[in-house]
Amino acid sequence: MNADAAHHTYAVQFDENNQEFSIVGSMRPQRAEDLAACAALFEKSLRSVKGNFYVNVKRLVRLNNIAFKVLADMLVKASGERPDLRISVITSSVVGWSTRKFATLRNVSENIVIEEYDSEFYPGQAFVEDSDIIGLLRTQTKMTWRHERNILPRHGVRPGMAVADICCGIGDFAVLFQKEFNPSRLVALDHSKPSLAYAREVASDFGVQGIEYVYGDASELLLEDNQFDFVTCRHSLQIFDRPELILQELFRICKPGGRVxxxxxxxxxxxxxxRGESIQWTYNEVAKIVAHFNHDIEIGPKSRRLMLDAGFSDVMMESFMVTNMDGDPQDFADIVEAWRDLFVGKMSSMRGDDPDFVARFRQGFDDHVFAALHPKGYAGWPIWVASGRKPL
Ligand SMILES: C[S@@+](CC[C@H](N)C(=O)[O-])C[C@H]1O[C@@H](n2cnc3c(N)ncnc32)[C@H](O)[C@@H]1O
Structure with missing residues (x-):
């Protein structure tokens, strides 16, 4: 069911399988009666549910007071009539007012709970949304850009395109991209507030204008369908437990004929x-510890399958190796030291590893730094890029 009027465009739906009533869009009625159909579907849904009843407002982006009152009355009435139910209202931090507003209902009814789904939506989120990661991302992009600036045109980048960089981190790729390829529009989106604050500061320091920095959730983008000629998502599918959800969203916002x-x-x-052996041992352990936190840091070569399964055609793939010989070897060493702080300093202690393991785990990173800075040494970090076309 859809309702359309000025600033009043929303859709409601009930998914019986998940016992989930969801509202998407902008609800700004003139009168409470304008929401009669929504209320009727809610009541009908209520009659069919048992146990947990989910009311999903993650993508309800606007709501006037009339609408909030209707929804609040609906929820409070439901909680009174059905004390057997646990009514979970699912909000999102991306919609700034949402959790605060719906949280007021908790005081009214005990069986209404508010869950901000993206405050802890994947196990390692704390690691990547921490401001400590800023230095690491900065050096990584410095090292990868010299490869990618040549690779991107082979994957279809041309000046004047509308581009989105999803999971943009600290936005430095977006800045480099803008300078090199002069897009007509560039949206850079991330779910880390410290990273975005840093991105905006860098852009203003360097007088960079025209990049739209957006706070958002890559698995539930508020961007509309078919908007962008080119969509990038770098080093990020590997930090979600369900990368296919992100790919679906990248596919959706890409124009038919465009590429992701x-x-x-x-x-x-x-x-x-x-010291190759020690280095090898440690990075095998990196893959395992990351898997322990439900991420897959081994996605690289799986990208082709993921892209094809997501519906892309004309999938292109290539790999490159960042090495200590690309530029200043100290940059490579800095990256490895930041990885060591993340994987040994944070993840390993959180997993509760014993001291012998921690010492050996750490040693491999130290040896990688040694190899990177050794006058005859070689150190490498391989990366796979893949792109696919959204069919017309
Ligand atoms: C490994 S970093 C890569 C950042 C950047 N693309 C780069 O290459 O430097 C992963 C990024 O994904 C962001 N992220 C994690 N979950 C997200 C979500 N649900 N929506 C948007 N961004 C998210 C993190 O905040 C982090 O900046």
């Missing part, structure tokens, strides 16, 4: 000499 470009790693293939 992703880059991913396979950390167990990081290498170095001398």
């Amino acid at each position: 470009y992703v880059s991913n790693e396979k950390n167990s293939h990081c290498l170095g000499e001398p």
Whole structure:
């Protein structure tokens, strides 16, 4: 069911399988009666549910007071009539007012709970939304850009395109992209507030204008369908437990005929000499510890399958190796030291690893730094890029 009027465009739906009533869009009625159909569907849904009843307002982006009152009355009445139910209202931090507003209902009814779904929506979120990661991302992009600036045109990038960089991190790729390829529009979206604040600061420091920095959730984008000629998502599918959900969203916002470009790693293939064995052991353990937190840092070579399964055609793939010989070897060493802080300092202690393991795990990173800075040493970090076309 759809309702359309000025600023009043929403859809409601009931998914019986998941016992989920969801409202998407902008609800700004003139009168409470304008929401009669929504209320009727809610009551009908209510009659068919048992146990948990989910009311999903994650993508309800606007709501006037009339609408909030109707929804609040609906929920409170339901909780009174059905004390056997647990009514979970699912909000999103991306819609700034949402959790605060619906949280007031908790005081009214005990069986209404408010869940901000994206405050803890994947296990390792705390690691990547931490401001400590800023330095790491900065050096990584410095090292990868010299490869990607040549790779991107092979995957279809041309000046004047409308582009989105989803999971943009600190936005430095977006800045480099803008300078190199002069897009007509550039949206850079991330779910980390510290990273976005940093991105905006860098852009204003360097007088960069025209990049739209957006706070959002890549698995539930508020961007509309078929908007962008080129959509990038770099080093990020590997940090979600369900990367296919993100790919679906990238597919959706891409124009038919446009392309989606992703880059991913396979950390167990990081290498170095001398001390190759210790380095190899540690990066095999990196893959395992990351899997423990439900991420897959080994996605790189799986990208082709993921893109094809998501419905892309004309999938292109290539790999490149960032090495200590690309530029200043200290940059490579800085990246490895930041990984060490993340994987040993944070993840390993959170997993509760024993001291012998931690010492050996740490040693491999130290040896990788040694290889990177050794006058005859070689150290590498392999990356796979893949892109696919959204069919017409
Ligand atoms: C490994 S970083 C990569 C950042 C950037 N693409 C780069 O290459 O430097 C992963 C990024 O994904 C962001 N992220 C995690 N979950 C997200 C979500 N649900 N929606 C949008 N961004 C998310 C993190 O905040 C982080 O900036």
